[in-house]
Amino acid sequence: MLVTVEALKDLGGSATIQELDEKVIELEGVTEAEQAFTMPRDENRTRVNYYLAWARTYLKRGDALNNSKRGVWALTEIGSAISDLSATQGIYGQVTQEERERARLKRLAAKKADADRGEEIEVMADDGPADEEDWKSALLSVLGKMDPAAFERLAQRLLREAGFTKVEVRGKSGDGGIDGVGVLRVNLVSFQVYFQCKRWKGVTAPLAPPA
DSSP states (O other): OHHHHHHHHHTTSEEEHHHHHHHHHHHHTOOHHHHTOEETTEEEEEHHHHHHHHHHHHHHHTTSEEEOTTSEEEEOHHHHTOOSTHHHHTTSSOOOHHHHHHHHHHHHHHHHHHHHHHHHHHHHHTTOHHHHHHHHHHHHHHHHHSOHHHHHHHHHHHHHHTTEEEEEEEEEOTTSOEEEEEEEEETTEEEEEEEEEOOOSSSOOOOOOOO
16 A cells, blocks of 8 residues: 555656556566466456555545546545555554444535535526636636646646546746646557646736737
């Protein structure tokens, strides 16, 4: 579990399962021969992938990780604070019945909150364009105030959620933006895509000159 957390930190706080497994294998120095070991009752599943899947499961139960519907795993605040092995000991198989019940109630409360937010969004959608501009302005304000490292992690997460893999930030610009590269797979073909994420504060973004 600890190396899973460390791998996610190295990958910018989020990763697909494939990216995460590859990074753990790299950090742990797992040999090709060891990667070929399969489970006794399932020869189609390797042992390393099996154990890493359980590591993610326990970390999620301990609220250290979460995952989206697109299979992108990300660190939570709890996960980001984990720095040594002792921090994971309370997660692995040590959950009491009381803690399980608290976790269950927390999940139910989160689902209810999501449902309530969904109803609120539907009501806001009927209020017209003015409200739409309000939430856009609020979002832009938050993005403009984000720490550069947090903006970098957000950009990586958004690209991963959009289907990119191997998302890597190559450089940072003076306007608070970032430059990087990722791989996008379309059917059987993979493309290397270079991206730029820019931020402007207090000014209007420059328009492209007419063709």
